[in-house]
Amino acid sequence: MKLAxxxxxxxxxxxxxxxxxxxxGIAIGVSVQVxxxxxxxGLQKDLINTTIGNSPQITVLSALExxxxxxxxxxxxxxxxxxxxxTALSPTASFPGFxxxxxxxxxxxxRGFDLSKADSIYGITQSIYEGMPPTRKNDVLIGKELRDTLxxxxxxxxxxxxxxxxSQTMTITGFYxxxxxxxxxxWVITPIHTVQSLFEINNKITGIEIQVAEVFEADTIASxxxxxxxxxxxxxxxxxxxQNQQLLSGLQGQSVSSIxxxxxVLIAVxxxxxxxxxxxxxxxxxxxxxxxxxxxxxxxxxxxFLFQGFLLGIMGSILGIALxxxxxxxxxxxxxxxxxxxxxxxxxNYGFVTISAIIAILSSTxxxxxxxxxxxxxxxxxxxxxx
Amino acid sequence: MxxxxxIKNVNKFxxxxxxxxxxxxxxxxxxxxxxxxxxxxxxxxxxxxxxxMGTLDNPSDGDVxxxxxxxxxxxKNQLADLRNKTIGFIFQFHYLLPEFTVQENILMPYAxxxxxxxxxxxxxxxxxxxxxxxxxxxxxxxxxxxxxxxxRTAIARALMNQPKIILADEPTGNLDSETSExxxxxxxxxxxxxxxxxxxxxxxxxxxxxxxxIVEIKDGKIHSDFIK
Ligand SMILES: Nc1ncnc2c1ncn2[C@@H]1O[C@H](COP(=O)(O)OP(=O)(O)O)[C@@H](O)[C@H]1O
Ligand SMILES: [Mg+2]
Numbered sequence: 294m295k296l297a298x299x300x301x302x303x304x305x306x307x308x309x310x311x312x313x314x315x316x317x318g319i320a321i322g323v324s325v326q327v328x329x330x331x332x333x334x335g336l337q338k339d340l341i342n343t344t345i346g347n348s349p350q351i352t353v354l355s356a357l358e359x360x361x362x363x364x365x366x367x368x369x370x371x372x373x374x375x376x377x378x379x380t381a382l383s384p385t386a387s388f389p390g391f392x393x394x395x396x397x398x399x400x401x402x403x404r405g406f407d408l409s410k411a412d413s414i415y416g417i418t419q420s421i422y423e424g425m426p427p428t429r430k431n432d433v434l435i436g437k438e439l440r441d442t443l444x445x446x447x448x449x450x451x452x453x454x455x456x457x458x459x460s461q462t463m464t465i466t467g468f469y470x471x472x473x474x475x476x477x478x479x480w481v482i483t484p485i486h487t488v489q490s491l492f493e494i495n496n497k498i499t500g501i502e503i504q505v506a507e508v509f510e511a512d513t514i515a516s517x518x519x520x521x522x523x524x525x526x527x528x529x530x531x532x533x534x535x536q537n538q539q540l541l542s543g544l545q546g547q548s549v550s551s552i553x554x555x556x557x558v559l560i561a562v563x564x565x566x567x568x569x570x571x572x573x574x575x576x577x578x579x580x581x582x583x584x585x586x587x588x589x590x591x592x593x594x595x596x597x598f599l600f601q602g603f604l605l606g607i608m609g610s611i612l613g614i615a616l617x618x619x620x621x622x623x624x625x626x627x628x629x630x631x632x633x634x635x636x637x638x639x640x641x642n643y644g645f646v647t648i649s650a651i652i653a654i655l656s657s658t659x660x661x662x663x664x665x666x667x668x669x670x671x672x673x674x675x676x677x678x679x680x
Numbered sequence: 681m682x683x684x685x686x687i688k689n690v691n692k693f694x695x696x697x698x699x700x701x702x703x704x705x706x707x708x709x710x711x712x713x714x715x716x717x718x719x720x721x722x723x724x725x726x727x728x729x730x731x732x733m734g735t736l737d738n739p740s741d742g743d744v745x746x747x748x749x750x751x752x753x754x755x756k757n758q759l760a761d762l763r764n765k766t767i768g769f770i771f772q773f774h775y776l777l778p779e780f781t782v783q784e785n786i787l788m789p790y791a792x793x794x795x796x797x798x799x800x801x802x803x804x805x806x807x808x809x810x811x812x813x814x815x816x817x818x819x820x821x822x823x824x825x826x827x828x829x830x831x832r833t834a835i836a837r838a839l840m841n842q843p844k845i846i847l848a849d850e851p852t853g854n855l856d857s858e859t860s861e862x863x864x865x866x867x868x869x870x871x872x873x874x875x876x877x878x879x880x881x882x883x884x885x886x887x888x889x890x891x892x893x894i895v896e897i898k899d900g901k902i903h904s905d906f907i908k
Contacts, residue, residue: 584777584788585760586736586763587788590756591756
């Protein structure tokens with residue numbers, strides 16, 4: 294083993310130009326993989342983030358006519374204890390209604406939150422650009438677009454009308470902007486008990502909103518939660534994947550084409566290494582013959598070439614990862630939007646980079662298999678006869 | 681009958697479609713510690729015979745015994761081991777490994793069957809290099825040597841594992857007469873010091889005369905066998 298390794302190292306070292314070319318070939322292959330992989334993954338992360346990052350990925354709703362969920366504290370505990378990786382869990386009481394101010398009326402969604410919990414999904418408190426969060430009953434927070442429509446100011450008193458024509462005056466404590474115009478236009482945010490009392494639902498709520506660590510497992514987590522909660526006639530559970538099939542198949546198509554590119558790059562790299570090493574067996578057949586005449590066994594003779602493939606793979610991978618990361622970082626530096634943010638925020642997944650390297654090393658070793666077999670079959674007589 | 685090499689009824693054919701017989705029912709043995717020459721015209725079958733004795737080539741039929749072991753019954757790995765431990769080869773062309781230094785080339789037969797060279801082994805290599813006048817070029821690559829130095833490195837390498845047998849095929853064929861005289865002097869010394877059996881193919885009658893036995897091959901047969 295050690296002898297074969299040493300001879301492999303010496304062979305590579307004695308032909309530096311050729312060795313460097315193969316390493317460069319592998320490195321370019323690996324760097325393309327790392328770069329494209331990081332780009333596609335960054336793109337997907339971006340897309341998912343903008344689509345579902347600031348919204349619940351799983352929602353528990355009522356299946357009843359009055360849209361309410363009772364004894365919800367127990368249900369929240371059940372979800373908490375589900376052993377799933379839940380990152381946000383927020384109860385809400387929400388009903389549609391109308392806002393009236395200065396003879397103008399607009400349809401709104403009155404959203405009652407426990408802000409400390411809702412913030413981990415929507416980041417409402419951080420998005421308040423003027424005023425304070427609503428803390429008392431009948432305090433409300435108004436979105437930027439709705440504020441412009443109605444020309445509202447802090448301290449203004451507005452009236453909320455329910456579909457059943459109940460009305461209640463409320464006080465504006467601040468304005469938020471969560472960068473989604475339709476939400477800014479329609480959500481009137483208030484402490485949860487404002488909604489509970491206006492709509493006379495006592496302590497009940499209308500939904501539990503959930504975010505999870507593994508967004509792509511939202512559907513299985515959702516059905517697990519469904520199972521744990523039971524009560525199929527009282528509750529219905531939805532998840533973002535069911536509601537975004539098109540986005541998902543788009544992402545999947547992207548992943549598949551990225552894998553295709555990577556497979557073809559890999560094949561090109563393997564063919565390159567295999568052909569250069571095959572030539573190298575011819576170049577070194579004299580040495581192999583001499584070594585065999587001196588007593589080197591066929592297996593050791595083949596190991597010499599497997600080690601060469603392995604060493605080339607390692608060196609090519611290291612250089613390739615360095616090149617790929619360099620390429621990726623310069624891409625984020627040079628491909629930028631007018632405001633200076635990168636067009637695509639790259640996602641450097643070190644697990645993926647490691648896997649690319651391991652695949653490259655394995656394939657280089659595999660590519661050395663044919664030369665290794667040739668080397669194993671070479672007879673010392675071929676060398677000695679030909680002088 | 682203490683023959684370290686024994687050839688029994690060996691025939692050798694070359695070619696698959698048109699068969700050409702190169703050796704005809706050869707029977708010969710070589711004594712342990714003897715110093716032998718094989719002579720004969722070019723194309724008579726000398727190298728073929730030597731390569732068969734060295735297990736580099738297989739006889740078409742007949743048997744080869746080395747140290748009373750029937751090599752024709754051994755597998756490739758056993759033969760590789762046998763060559764490594766028992767036989768040293770010296771060819772007309774030096775066949776050094778150009779990627780390695782003089783010292784590394786000489787140590788190679790040892791490295792093939794052992795992991796780490798002890799200081800005793802390194803001393804032995806030093807001794808061989810000293811004997812062959814290679815000490816000054818010890819760390820040169822094999823390509824950075826004169827023809828004589830290369831051939832002496834090849835001889836030192838053949839001696840490294842102290843083989844019982846050294847097979848040499850025109851070892852001085854590429855050297856000038858003075859250098860080749862020196863090389864023979866060395867081989868003879870080794871034969872006397874280590875009791876190594878030598879079988880040397882040569883064209884040079886002056887060399888052949890100095891050996892203990894001269895075997896002449898003609899048309900694939902033993903034409904004459906002269907023991908002093
Ligand atoms: N591999 C081979 N294939 C076919 N013929 C061969 C081969 N090797 C040697 N020969 C033939 O066998 C004969 C003996 O060759 P060789 O043993 O090399 O002779 P010598 O060493 O006495 O010059 C020659 O005629 C040569 O052409
Ligand atoms: Mg010959």
